[in-house]
Amino acid sequence: MKIIAGPEDLTPAWLTEVLNTRIDRVDLEPVGTGQIGSCFRVTLTGEAPARLIAKLPAADPAARALLGGAYRTELLFYREIAETVTIRTPHCHHAAIDPETSNFVLLLEDLSPAAQGDQLTGCSPRQAHTCMRALAGLHGPRWCDETLLAIDGLHHNTETDASTLAEVYAPAVETFIDRFADRLHPADRDTLRRTTETIGPWLLARPERFGLVHGDYRLDNLLFPPDDTTATTVDWQTLTIGLPARDLSYFLATSLTTEDRRTHERDLVARYHDALLTHGVTDYPLGLCWDDYRFALLQAPLITVLGCAYGTPTERGDAMFLTMATRACTTIRDLDTLN
Incomplete structure (x- = not known):
């Protein structure tokens, strides 16, 4: 054919x-x-x-x-x-x-009249709860499923990937900082530079928990019906195997306003954790889930910086990347991820 x-x-x-x-x-x-x-x-x-x-x-x-x-x-x-x-x-x-x-x-x-989420505006707490349930539906069914490792074409990060990322990410951060020099807060510049110090080992850390990782789980890749009762996920080009909390951290750090994230993030992580349990995930207490969430927050600046570096520049794109970086860096500082 x-x-x-x-x-x-x-x-x-x-x-x-x-x-x-x-x-x-x-x-x-x-x-x-x-x-x-x-x-x-x-x-x-x-x-x-x-x-x-x-x-x-x-x-x-x-x-x-x-x-x-x-x-x-x-x-x-x-x-x-x-x-x-x-x-x-x-x-x-x-x-x-x-x-x-x-x-x-x-x-x-075609899922119309479902509407794409808006990364700039951020989602409502109700939408975020819907997204937590949906995300558990990706991670839970194949949590630590070793048959994933045998799927030809499904990438699992290696030492070589970690070394390459460390080499590529630091220059990309400097390019990002230069590009938004007049709009990026000094605290955010410092946070971005500090993420470069551990990004390689971070990529491979906590291998005892693995599963499917969407890699770009954020509002622009989610569709919501008018009543917001479900969320449909699209754009699966970045699918990999890794620490599942990377999707959780990336979404919460970039897809809510800072005020909403600070108010609701513990409830949202608990919602995600509860949904995981319904898929048969065991030996994963809520406290460990929260710790994975804090640890995995580097996913947010990583994808934001690389997306900006390799994407086609547009006015909306620049505004989106700056907003995402600001939210992500604030989250990392709020939760003391780098210490």
């Missing part, structure tokens, strides 16, 4: 073949920012779901080659992992990739 390369290939004939149902007409509407690929809302006329979301590679062939690993990881999630966890994700109707060219296509459930 042909693996398409661009939106022009989303034809009625191709969709009829992959969906195994008659499609008479296709209408496309771009959605999202498309920084590492392209997304389209596909409206279908025929005997199929009325609308789908199509994810396709970046238009630039050079970018496709660089991003091939991220594309393969997302397809791996939908093909092999999504059905083994309970976190809400879009239903996948079709997933295919060409290993030679990194051309890929995902046809996913």
